[in-house]
Amino acid sequence: MGRVFLVELESAGGGYYRCRLCDTPLALADHLISDSFNCRKGKAYLFSKVVNISVGPPEERSMLSGMHTVEDILCCLCGQLLGWKYVSAHDKSQKYKEGKFVLERWRLSEVIAEHLNSDGHPGSSDGENP
Numbered sequence: 685m686g687r688v689f690l691v692e693l694e695s696a697g698g699g700y701y702r703c704r705l706c707d708t709p710l711a712l713a714d715h716l717i718s719d720s721f722n723c724r725k726g727k728a729y730l731f732s733k734v735v736n737i738s739v740g741p742p743e744e745r746s747m748l749s750g751m752h753t754v755e756d757i758l759c760c761l762c763g764q765l766l767g768w769k770y771v772s773a774h775d776k777s778q779k780y781k782e783g784k785f786v787l788e789r790w791r792l793s794e795v796i797a798e799h800l801n802s803d804g805h806p807g808s809s810d811g812e813n814p
């Protein structure tokens with residue numbers, strides 16, 4: 685396995701998701717495709733991009749939506765199994781998931797962007813005096 689690079693997401697401004705066990709940032713709320721994804725263990729999130737992960741070898745797996753080639757996703761820091769990546773879908777209707785990442789919700793903690801624009805710049809709008 686190659687060298688692992690931690691990528692910081694915290695400067696991004698929006699909300700993000702991190703590993704529940706070690707707090708490593710994993711994905712931006714901006715890259716969330718679906719928060720109503722279901723897997724056998726419950727709810728999961730579908731992302732277009734995740735970081736700070738290592739992936740396992742590709743394998744054929746029978747999912748709820750049919751056969752897929754997937755790779756397990758592990759947290760690069762603590763090694764927790766987080767979810768999987770869709771490498772290819774056998775069913776044409778599932779092709780949109782190829783190259784996407786599924787993270788199981790109960791393995792994540794969610795960081796909501798707080799106080800966006802609440803204490804930053806004063807309003808820059810200006811009205812003319814009548």
Ligand SMILES: [Zn+2]
Nearest residue numbers: 703706759762
């Ligand atoms: Zn972790």
